[in-house]
Amino acid sequence: MTRRFFYILLTVALAMYAGMASAQQLSLGQISQYLNQLQTAQGGFTQINSDGTLSTGQIYIKRPGRIRFEYNPPDESLVMAGGGQVAVFDPRSNTGPERFPLNQTPLDIMLRQNVDLSSERMVTNQTYDGTATTITAQDPEHPEYGNIQMVFTANPVELRQWIVTDDLGTQTTIILNDMTAGGTIGNILFNIRAEMRKRGQD
Template identity: 30%
Template sequence: MKTMKLLRPLGIAFAAAGTLALGLSLGNSNTTPSLAPPAQAQSSSADLDRAITALRAISTMKANFNQIDRAGNTVAGTMTLKRPGKIRFDYGKDADLLVVSNGKSLYMIDYEVNQVERWPIKSSPLGALLDPNRDVKQFGTLVPTGSSDVLSIDVRDPNKPEFGRINLIFVRKPGAPGGLELTHWVALDAQNHRTTVRLRNHRYGVAVPDSTFTFRDPRRSSRRPG
């Protein structure tokens, strides 16, 4: 099997897993409020605040990732993140796929067929990761995990299920920004396509030039960037 045959459906599911953050960014004043008891609601709100603080405390980060689709197919690569809103998923020099955000738009570049697909960050489930103050705070729900060291936050617009959802998992870790480390997330689109991304070997505060989030447009050249 060619690498691209495995990567492309994974990339599509990951980069375009519904339009979750579009609904999140628009907001909805009719959202039903939580009916949790006051003490529980207060605790949940505090944990949400801690998770948001941890995400916002990351200025730059690199991590290795494994990406798994609903059929169990797995690919690996390196994720690079830089505030505000920049992210890159590099699947290696032999891959024909690149997923990158320049802070405004999220791109999936397919070098095998010389195509580029673009989504505004607001139309990507990554909005919850790249703009945690807006998305996680407004539409995040704490999910019980059975462990005080693990936080699970489900982010979705309950009034717009067609926009999909993303579930962020944090583990308490001294030394990580905000004392929490994002270990993995699961994105689910409106077609029930599930993509799981697991992170390891986190490196914080590394030097990341803005050129990391640029790419050569294959529609203008048939050559893959080196």
């Protein structure tokens, strides 16, 4: 009984140690390295809108500079970034997407060619809750563009969710699920003009 009790204690201790080892605060260097190595990824997402409503869909990321949100019914909108532009397609409109420069949005921080979160005034806040590391970043030259709050877990480092606060103070939360990094994603998914032609808007 004594030996069995010892093994039980040892198993519990090892499990606790493993849990503690997997939960660690990430440095800005580790997070920057993770983002720079993340070339492609895809999976599902849940979006919490500023009015509290929920949307779901599929997300495709191809760094640098490309991201695509395909929204499930009943929304069925499409948001994509490519060629330095962000385009918002409304399925109820035939006049083409609303477009604006990617570098004037907080998403540009995550999608740029070289992410260096340790640069001066890039990160305005960093916290750790015992499970995840959360950083808030903004363009130091243009804080008026808003900011992005990204949540990461460790071992392995993974991006779990982000909150974008735009230039009007509106917040949108994206929670990632079943994300798979790597693999081939065609550039056509991020081609705004090709999407316009597909919709008869070109």
